[in-house]
Amino acid sequence: MVDFDALAAAGVADARRRAPLIEYLDALGFTAEQMIEAESRTVAGCDVKTLSRADVETLRTWAELRVLVGDVEATGLLRVIGSGMARLAEALSSMSRASTPDVQLNVTHDELTTAKAYRAAAGFIPRIGSMIDAVHRHHMMSARSYFEQVIRDGSSNVVCGIGFADLSGFTALTQMLTTTELSALLNEFSATGTEIVHAAGCRVVKFIGDAIMWVGSEPAELVQVAVDLVTHPRAAETHLQVRAGLDFGEVLAIGGDYFGNPVNRAARLVASAEPSQILVSEPLRELLDGRAFTAARSLTLKGFASPVTAYPLSLPH
Template sequence: MRRLWRALGFPEPGDRQAFGDADVAAFGQVKAAVESDLLTEDTVLRLARAMGVTMARLADWEVATLVDEMEHDVQVGRADSRLSVALTLAQQVAPRFEEVLVQVWRRHLTAAAARMEAIGAKDTELRTTTMTVGFADLSRFTSLSNQLDDAALGSLVERFEERGADVITVGGGRVIKTLGDAVLYVTADPVVATRIALDLVGSVGARDDVPAIRVGLATGSVVSRLGDVFGPPVNLAARLSHVARAHRVLVDEETARAIGPEFATRALPPRPLRGFGNVSPITVTQRRAFRSR
């Protein structure tokens, strides 16, 4: 129980009473799964770590969002205090979102299993596969963040993450994670990844309320683990985005060879990229004869 509790992201309870009936019931379910040989203890702890990280971030995100709602309700006179709003939300909204949370998890679990099945039947392919990795970030974000107050900076990051995620999802990609001023996504098709990159630059980054966006793309073998992706393409995509100018998409040679005649490519002079030596980035633009679908 203590190992599971730590894996879920909670501090050691020590001698104080820390668990309620619901906690005990949940631990009982886990214990039964391990004792029935359905799951090994190591597997349970790995799943617990993934769940803990995900739920902690979700909770922080929800609380930050609800704080804005609380402030608005107090300002317009719907409530006397933020405490009363918080209690109302906890009593009325949380139970409904519990059902939504479980259903969304079920759908994402099904989608993840389908992606794994599509990769291939070999066990070695289930975690390592060829993907195109996209790394999109806001240019001049550091200097801009020093000029904004906390509220304005938070709104900017939220607009970027929300709009960027919409473009990536609609375009056929999958968001792996957001990093405030950057978003990491993957696709199995370099052409799809490039279309998404150009859409990010041309739509999200072209709006007045969001700074210019630059994107790096790299294709190659990546390892999928704990909901994240690792490997040289991930690092190279990030390096390419950092040396790209505003409103520009830079790709590696592997991606450039795979995207075909739909895009115009031009090699830039070699430059040192940390961990990769001298690399010639390739800039990509949409040919006028083609339109992104």
């Protein structure tokens, strides 16, 4: 039997009024000490930092990694993990709020209802952790194979193709769609883009709003991704127009991202492309055999002192 007076004396606010929640937790096997500790953490808020055993083990792993690869590289990896996990946490939170609103106390105004909903959602956390581990292992094998094709020396420089594609007129589109419609559109674009990139043997680097960035070791594969994105039948069905900008050359690959002139040029080319157009840089144009182009364009691109020659790729009808 729950001793509500003892819980109240130990710091659990309004213990008797919150009896349904407390009895639910008691039935799940939570002890009075655990409830009191949880209440103290809630009162203290997120500003009070505590370390779990997993936190300590994580710090130990990072310290050992620093010895193996050096402080700069280990710290860079830690930043990538942090930003990646932060984005994952936001994605999971957004999904939960949209599909299971009862996890929010300000929606239910009832602790018991929210506790039950939160318990159901939290049950997936360790399983998602296993998913992350499995997917990570697959990506490690894929990344190793990819970098074996593009690394030219012992540095962080690689020689590869860079592609950017985005939805033409997306800003105007956001003013016409509801948040639900916009969410569905972006989810479909990211899913389709990911499938197309992987099918061509290339790699997704990141999504930036309505844009996708990918890399590829072979010029033909890089271009095929752009063609499949721009001419995808789903885009025509939804009256959307995709455009793309492509380049090829030596870039710096670090922290899961890419830097250098080819990256900047490809990003500027997609911004200059017309709807349903693919603009190819001169270095990439020289590597492509059997591809037809329309008249070259001389473009003044931000960040480039001299005009840049771009070649619009002829697309299949």
